Amino acid sequence: MSLSKRMLAGLDQDIRDHIERETRDNIEHGMPPEEARYAALRKFGNVTRVQEETREVWTVLWIEQLLHDVRFAFRTLRKSPGFSILVVLILALGIGANTAIFSVVDEVLLRPLPFSNPNQLVLVLGAPLKQPDALTSLSYRDFLECRKHNHVFSELAGNGFHDLTLTGAGEPSIVNTASVTPELFPLLSAKPLAGRTFVPEDGKQGAAPVAILSENLWRSRFGSNPGLIGQSISLDYRSFTVVGIMPASFRYPVDAPPEDVWIPVAQDPLFGPLMLRPGVRMLRVIGRLKPGVSLTQAQAEMETLGARLAREFAPQDSGFTIRVLPYQQIVVGGAKSPLLILWGAVGLVLLIACANIANLLLSRATSRGREIAVRIALGARRSRIVRQLLTESAVLGLLGGVAGLLLAAWGVWILRPFLPPDVARINSIHVGGWVLAFALSLSLAAALASGVAPALLATPSNLHTSIKEGGGERTGQPGGQRVRSFLAVAEISLAMTLLVAGGLLIRSFALATSANPGFDPKNVIEAEVSLPQFQYSTPQQWTAFSKELLERLQAQPGLRDSALAAPLPMDRQGEANFEFSIVGNPPLPPGKSITADYATVSLDYFRVMGIPLLRGRFFSEQDSPSNPKVAIISETLARRYLPNQDPIGRQMRFGFPPNGNVSREIVGIAGDVRDVALSRKPGPMMYVPFAQAPLYGGEVVVRSSLSASSVAAGIRQAVHSIDKDLPVTDVESFPEALGASMAQERFRTLLLSSFSAIALILAAVGVFGVVSYSVSRRTHEIGIRMALGSAPGTILRLVLGESARLVLAGLGVGLPAALALARSLSSLLYGIRPSDPITFIAVALILTGAALLASYIPARRAMSVDPMVALRYG
Amino acid sequence: MSTKEQKERIELLQGTLDLLILRTLLPGPAHGHAIAKAIEFRSDEVLQVEQGSLYPALHRLIKRGWISAEAGTSENNRRAKFYKLTARGRQQLALETSKWDKLAGAIARILRPVEQESES
Numbered sequence: 001m002s003l004s005k006r007m008l009a010g011l012d013q014d015i016r017d018h019i020e021r022e023t024r025d026n027i028e029h030g031m032p033p034e035e036a037r038y039a040a041l042r043k044f045g046n047v048t049r050v051q052e053e054t055r056e057v058w059t060v061l062w063i064e065q066l067l068h069d070v071r072f073a074f075r076t077l078r079k080s081p082g083f084s085i086l087v088v089l090i091l092a093l094g095i096g097a098n099t100a101i102f103s104v105v106d107e108v109l110l111r112p113l114p115f116s117n118p119n120q121l122v123l124v125l126g127a128p129l130k131q132p133d134a135l136t137s138l139s140y141r142d143f144l145e146c147r148k149h150n151h152v153f154s155e156l157a158g159n160g161f162h163d164l165t166l167t168g169a170g171e172p173s174i175v176n177t178a179s180v181t182p183e184l185f186p187l188l189s190a191k192p193l194a195g196r197t198f199v200p201e202d203g204k205q206g207a208a209p210v211a212i213l214s215e216n217l218w219r220s221r222f223g224s225n226p227g228l229i230g231q232s233i234s235l236d237y238r239s240f241t242v243v244g245i246m247p248a249s250f251r252y253p254v255d256a257p258p259e260d261v262w263i264p265v266a267q268d269p270l271f272g273p274l275m276l277r278p279g280v281r282m283l284r285v286i287g288r289l290k291p292g293v294s295l296t297q298a299q300a301e302m303e304t305l306g307a308r309l310a311r312e313f314a315p316q317d318s319g320f321t322i323r324v325l326p327y328q329q330i331v332v333g334g335a336k337s338p339l340l341i342l343w344g345a346v347g348l349v350l351l352i353a354c355a356n357i358a359n360l361l362l363s364r365a366t367s368r369g370r371e372i373a374v375r376i377a378l379g380a381r382r383s384r385i386v387r388q389l390l391t392e393s394a395v396l397g398l399l400g401g402v403a404g405l406l407l408a409a410w411g412v413w414i415l416r417p418f419l420p421p422d423v424a425r426i427n428s429i430h431v432g433g434w435v436l437a438f439a440l441s442l443s444l445a446a447a448l449a450s451g452v453a454p455a456l457l458a459t460p461s462n463l464h465t466s467i468k469e470g471g472g473e474r475t476g477q478p479g480g481q482r483v484r485s486f487l488a489v490a491e492i493s494l495a496m497t498l499l500v501a502g503g504l505l506i507r508s509f510a511l512a513t514s515a516n517p518g519f520d521p522k523n524v525i526e527a528e529v530s531l532p533q534f535q536y537s538t539p540q541q542w543t544a545f546s547k548e549l550l551e552r553l554q555a556q557p558g559l560r561d562s563a564l565a566a567p568l569p570m571d572r573q574g575e576a577n578f579e580f581s582i583v584g585n586p587p588l589p590p591g592k593s594i595t596a597d598y599a600t601v602s603l604d605y606f607r608v609m610g611i612p613l614l615r616g617r618f619f620s621e622q623d624s625p626s627n628p629k630v631a632i633i634s635e636t637l638a639r640r641y642l643p644n645q646d647p648i649g650r651q652m653r654f655g656f657p658p659n660g661n662v663s664r665e666i667v668g669i670a671g672d673v674r675d676v677a678l679s680r681k682p683g684p685m686m687y688v689p690f691a692q693a694p695l696y697g698g699e700v701v702v703r704s705s706l707s708a709s710s711v712a713a714g715i716r717q718a719v720h721s722i723d724k725d726l727p728v729t730d731v732e733s734f735p736e737a738l739g740a741s742m743a744q745e746r747f748r749t750l751l752l753s754s755f756s757a758i759a760l761i762l763a764a765v766g767v768f769g770v771v772s773y774s775v776s777r778r779t780h781e782i783g784i785r786m787a788l789g790s791a792p793g794t795i796l797r798l799v800l801g802e803s804a805r806l807v808l809a810g811l812g813v814g815l816p817a818a819l820a821l822a823r824s825l826s827s828l829l830y831g832i833r834p835s836d837p838i839t840f841i842a843v844a845l846i847l848t849g850a851a852l853l854a855s856y857i858p859a860r861r862a863m864s865v866d867p868m869v870a871l872r873y874g
Numbered sequence: 875m876s877t878k879e880q881k882e883r884i885e886l887l888q889g890t891l892d893l894l895i896l897r898t899l900l901p902g903p904a905h906g907h908a909i910a911k912a913i914e915f916r917s918d919e920v921l922q923v924e925q926g927s928l929y930p931a932l933h934r935l936i937k938r939g940w941i942s943a944e945a946g947t948s949e950n951n952r953r954a955k956f957y958k959l960t961a962r963g964r965q966q967l968a969l970e971t972s973k974w975d976k977l978a979g980a981i982a983r984i985l986r987p988v989e990q991e992s993e994s
Contacts, residue, residue, distance in 0.1 A: 007933055007943065014906055014955055018925065021907040043925050050926035057933040 004058035011054055019044055065384075069391035076392060083364060084396065087357050090765075091400025091443060093758055094353030096407030097346045099439040101751075103412055105343055106434055108335055113254060113328060116189045117288075121327035122295065124156065124285040124302065129321050130592055138322070140265065140275040142309055143181070143283050146322065149305055152298040154290045157184035158283030159252075162270050164235040164261065165532045165727055169221045172727045174530065175260040177235070178252075179268035179282075187288050188252055195229040195244030198264055202243075205266045205275070211240035215248040217260040235261065236269050236532035237725075253284070254331055269532075270696075279316025280657065286327065299324045319590065338748050338828060344821075345498055345755045350446060352494045352762045355487045358450035359769045361393060362484060365458030372458055382459045389455035390448060397447020401440050408439065415751075453483055481774065485806060488763075488770040492810025493817060495756070495763035496847055500818035502756030503839040504829055505749040508679070511831035513742060518673035518682060519569065520610030521734035523703050525711040526568055528730040529719055530697030542694035543625070545722065549700070550602060552718040558706045559714050563605040564690055566698035570734075570741045573597055574676035580654035580686060582641055583663065596637055596684035597675055598656065600693045606632075606670055608703050616648045616668030619689040623667075629692050631664040635672045637684030654686060656693060664688065677741045679830040701734075708733050748828065760846065763810075764854040771803050772858035782862050783870025792863040799862050803855035807848050818843075891931045892940075893974060896959065896967040899941060903958040906932065932957060940966050 019040050026036035044050070056064075077084040112118045124146060125135040138146070138158065147156045159180040166175045182198035184190075190197065193215055202210050211233065213222070222228050232239040240263060251258050265283070266272050274280045289298055306322035365372070372385055529549070536542060546564050553562040567573045576598040581588070588594065603619050605611075614635055623630050631652055638647045647666045655662040672682035690698070704711050712731040719726050739746075775782070782795055822834035832839070898904065898912045909932075910925045935941045940963030946956040959967070 003936070007936060010955060011929065015926075015929065017905075017952075017954060018907045018910075022925065025911075045924040045926035047926065050929050053927075053930040054933045057930055057937055 008055060008058060011051060015044070015047060015050065065387075066391065069388045070395060072388065073392040073395040077395065080364070083360065084399075087360055087396050088400045088403055090353050090356050090360075090762065091397060091446065092403035092407050093762075094346075094350040094446065095401050095404025095439055095443045096411060097755060097758065098350050098442060099404055099408035099435060100411040100415065101339075101343050101346045102438050103408065103435045105339055106438075109332055109339060110434075113331065114249070114251070118328065119326075120154075120289045120291070122287050122289060122298065122324050123327055123330050124153075124287050125323050125325065126281060126306075126320050127323050128593065129319050132321070132323060135323065135325075137281040137284050139278055139281050139313075139316070140271075140283055141278050141313060142281075142317065142322070143285050145309055146285065146287075146302065146305060147183075150298075150301055152290060152293045152301050153287040155183050155187040156285055156287045157181050157187045158265070158285045159184060160265065160268065160271055160282040160284065162268050163530070164263075164269070165237075165530065165725075166221070166233065166235055166261075167237065167532075167725050168234040172725045174528075174727050174729050175217065175235070176257055177261045177263060177268075178259045179265040179271055180262050181265055181283070184252070184262075184286070187286065188250075190246065190250050190252070192244040193247040194226070195242070197244055197246075198262075203264045203266055205272070207264070207266065209238060209240045209267045210243045210264065211235065211267075212244040212246055212262040213242055214246055214250075214258065214260050216258065218245045235263070237535045238269070240267070252286075278313040287324070295324060295326065319593075338744070341501075341825060341828070342748060342751055342755075345501060345752055348494050348498050349755050349758055349762075350442070352491050352498075352759050352766075354446050354450040355491045355494075356762050356766050356769075357396075357447070358453055359484055359487045359766055361389075361451055361454035362457065362487075363769065363773055365389065365454045369458065376459070385459050386455045389458060390451050393447040393451025393455070394444055397443045397445075397451075398440070400447065401443025404443060405436065405439050408435075457483060481777070484770045484773060488766045488806045489809045489813060491763040491766040492807055492847060492851065493812075493814030495759040496811055496814030496843055497818045497821050498752075498756040498759040499843040499846065500814075500839055501821050501825055502749075502753040503843050504822055504825060504832065504834065504836060505745075505752050507832055507836060507839055508828070508830040509742070509745050509749040512679040512745060515674065515678050515831070517569065517678060517738065518611060518671050521738055523705060524609065524734040525702050525704065525708055525715075526571070526730070526732060526734060526737065527700045527702075527712065527715045527728050528697070529700055529715075529726060529728055531726070536696060539625075539694045542696055543691055546602065546690055546694065546698065548722055549718060550604075552721060553700070553702065553715065556714050556718065558704050559702055559711065559718075561604065561608045561703040563608040563701050564602040564698045565605050565701060566600055566690075566695045568599075568699040568701065568737075569609075569673050569675040570677070570737045571699060571730075573599055573673075574683075576656070578654050578656070578660065578686075580652055583651035583653065585641065594641065594684075596634075596654075596686045598654070598686055598688075599675075600656070600688050600690050600695055600698075602690045605687075605701070608701055610703075611673060612671040614669045614671060615646075616666070618668060619687075623689040624691055629662055629664040630667045630689065632668040632670050632687040633666055634670055634682065634685035634687075636682055637686060638669050640684055652686070655688075656695070678738060679742065679745055745828075745830075760850055763847065764850040767803055767806060767851045768854040768857065770806065771799060771855040772861070774802060775799060775858040775862045778862075779865055779870050782865045783867045786865060787867040787871065795863050795865075796859050799859035800852060800855055803851050804848070807851040811844055811847065815840075891927065892935060893967070893970045895928070895931055895935060895957075896940060896963055896970070899957060899959040899963070900967065903944075903946070903956040905946075905954040905956050909957065935963070938966075939963075 019037075022040035022043060023033075023037045026039050027033055031039065041047075113121065115121060124138065126138050126142065127133070127135050137160065140158070143156065143158045147153075150156075157180065159178045162177055162179055163174045164177045166173055180198070182200050182203040185192075185197035192212070195212075197212060198210065201207055213228070213233075218224060218228065222233075228242050229244065230241065232241050234240075246262070248258075265275055268275075271280070271282045274282075287298075289295070302322040302324050306320065309322075310317045310320055375385060376382065531542060531545060536545060550562055550564060553559050567576055574597050577595050578598045579593045579595050581594070601619070603621070606613060606618050616632070619630065619632065631654075633642075633647060633652070642650065647669060650666050651663050652666060653661055653663050655664075670685075670687065673685060674680060674682050675685065700715055702711050702715065706714075708731075712728075715731070716728050719728050782798075785795065785798075786792075818840070819835060822836075826834045894913050895909060898909050898916075904912065906928055907925075910928050932941070932943075936943055936957075940960060941957050942960050943955050943957050946954060
């Protein structure tokens with residue numbers, strides 16, 4: 001038992017004993033018993049109070065005082081609701097923005113991957129020796145070698161992606177399919193919901209086809225049928241036995257759309273037959289490091305192995321090396337730097353909010369100067385009063401924090417649809433747990449940070465002057481005005497930094513969206529048609545299907561302008577990026593290669609898309625499989641690799657793997673196209689006629705004045721009239737696709753500009769506060785000036801001059817900070833330099849305008865000062 | 875207790891009661907009632923402690939480690955809590971006593987000349 005408990009336990013008995021003794025004494029002195037007891041009680045005093053006071057001896061004082069301070073803080077804050085609400089609102093904005101961004105940062109950057117020991121997970125990828133950042137997948141042969149000859153991984157597994165057509169369960173549809181090696185599931189410690197995962201035998205060529213379904217697909221397409229295990233489903237018209245169901249929580253890779261179906265690589269209709277060919281790089285290999293093995297060790301061993309494979313599998317693997325990268329790093333990928341920038345930006349918003357609140361608290365503390373002085377005179381220590389003022393800030397902070405959390409929860413809800421879909425783990429972003437702790441500690445820290453200076457300034461070390469001057473509105477604390485101006489300047493400079501960042505992004509976004517994509521997206525509808533491999537297995541079938549489809553499409557009224565391509569700009573164009581060589585050009589140094597984006601297109605593609613022909617001719621009927629192979633190159637390819645010469649008639653060698661070495665004659669030069677994103681400058685491109693290089697599917701593009709829905713219906717009808725089991729997916733208008741390609745840019749531009757808008761408002765409020773305070777402080781002086789004949793205009797200039805000085809100082813301080821932030825943004829900018837003068841000038845003008853506007857109200861008040869009143873009462 | 879009674883007594887300054895308790899315990903341990911009685915008796919009943927206020931003070935002194943409490947039996951063989959000066963309490967008493975002497979002396983020096991002036 002603690003000392004305090006032991007002491008308090010006997011207290012009642014002690015008091016009873018005491019009173020009894022006193023009673024006995026009194027009786028011995030001759031009092032009658034009744035009176036003796038009464039006298040004893042009287043002499044003892046209030047028993048309850050004694051008990052309370054004794055108990056208080058043992059209670060910790062600061063908790064009592066804190067509770068008292070908190071109660072007092074609530075009372076004072078309730079007395080000035082306007083002030084309290086304003087502070088809470090400002091804090092809520094700052095905390096809310098920070099919490100919303102932090103919840104994304106937490107989910108995307110900080111949260112460990114949803115696998116056991118995620119730090120052991122690495123990706124094993126190939127890369128050309130000369131371009132170590134151009135990561136590619138590994139071939140199955142490479143994977144087997146890595147798996148067999150290493151001492152660093154406890155397991156390796158590979159996966160590729162290949163969407164398949166699911167038929168026989170409702171509408172035919174395309175399902176996201178991963179072709180995996182059986183080791184994937186044990187490597188990730190993934191347990192099935194029902195059935196089993198793959199066993200090594202499933203991965204062998206010639207094994208019976210098996211498939212694992214996702215819980216989602218199992219529920220949506222098979223009605224959660226518990227008997228599905230052991231039954232067969234039809235993928236690409238081939239029967240697969242379902243052996244297991246994976247729970248919805250299992251997602252690999254985490255940075256891709258959720259998979260619906262997993263099949264062994266050997267069963268993949270596209271990869272299966274090619275899996276033993278060297279140079280067919282289709283496996284994204286994940287490895288688990290043995291405990292205690294470092295990344296560097298693994299990297300070293302894989303480099304040695306890579307060098308051996310490069311010799312053994314020449315020429316396909318020549319010049320290739322193997323790289324080992326932490327999986328977490330790959331998942332976070334490109335999201336990291338924009339997120340960190342956004343995080344920094346909200347941090348600045350919060351700083352501005354704090355400066356603002358500090359300013360408000362300062363004004364309030366000053367107007368309470370007399371109250372504070374009296375309390376000090378009555379014996380309150382300075383530290384006690386500072387503590388009480390800080391408690392008030394903390395109460396405000398927590399109120400603001402709670403409001404901010406509500407705002408953040410709402411903000412995350414609002415933001416989610418705007419988030420670009422490829423941000424990893426987007427759907428699990430929410431406010432909770434860590435985020436809650438983060439928000440509350442941040443709000444406390446913010447409130448205390450903004451409260452310290454005002455609290456110290458409000459409690460004068462020199463009591464005498466303070467009481468004499470009354471701490472009234474007019475005088476204020478000596479350091480007050482300086483601190484105020486400093487805060488306003490800080491706010492303006494921070495706001496400038498944010499506005500410049502926001503402005504640069506807005507300008508980039510505007511430039512990028514108005515950039516000419518190289519084709520005319522208006523009135524173009526696209527739709528994806530893919531052919532099941534097992535039914536349409538030969539290139540002749542693919543060609544025949546595409547011809548048939550285009551004929552049927554073009555026969556429909558209004559769909560005359562139809563074409564086929566694979567892939568399309570803004571869709572997957574750019575993913576097919578192949579090496580090429582130009583016959584007659586000097587050979588490239590070994591290990592170096594030149595690549596261009598590849599597309600196979602039907603005859604009318606260029607016309608339908610509005611891509612201009614610059615030289616030569618478009619593809620025509622004569623470019624049939626039996627005639628010489630031809631190609632059309634883009635302007636950039638011609639300029640870069642065939643400068644100052646006529647490319648028409650020259651021979652190039654390239655092709656869709658595995659037929660990568662086909663000689664083609666250049667017959668035309670087409671205009672450049674932004675094929676990956678509007679914000680990416682066009683790169684070299686090469687086109688081949690679909691008839692000479694058919695694929696098992698493609699994108700239909702139709703330019704039509706008909707409505708999007710009737711075009712979509714037309715496409716479906718044409719496809720289904722050929723084969724009713726073919727899925728038509730991803731029907732969208734091209735402008736929509738263009739918009740989607742800008743989703744990331746739009747998102748961060750939107751966020752950063754809203755932050756800058758908040759910053760601008762807060763800075764304006766800050767200037768307003770400083771100037772109006774200064775005006776009220778100088779009422780007396782202004783009165784004298786007016787009495788001496790100053791015109792109202794002079795007074796106006798006086799006040800606006802003060803705010804202009806603040807703005808100039810703020811801009812001066814903000815300029816280098818803004819330049820520094822802008823430079824860190826440069827990777828996100830398009831078409832402008834970080835030091836874009838237009839942005840900087842516009843920001844300076846906007847800030848100056850806002851500050852002058854904010855000081856106009858106090859200036860008006862200053863102009864209307866009645867000299868008589870000011871001199872008498874001021 | 876009535877207002878009349880209160881006026882005739884001298885109210886104890888904050889902290890003075892602590893000093894008196896320590897002094898009372900210097901000869902040896904005592905229980906609460908005995909301490910109260912001793913203070914009253916020794917000051918010729920001028921300092922009448924409101925007896926209850928003794929207890930918070932006792933607990934305060936225990937918390938500071940200047941006195942300790944232990945169970946014992948009183949003169950008429952009854953259980954009672956005895957309070958005893960600790961070594962630290964003894965030091966504190968010496969310190970406080972000398973401080974008090976200085977203060978009393980200083981106040982006396984200030985008060986006496988004023989009295990003489992006003993008399994002359």
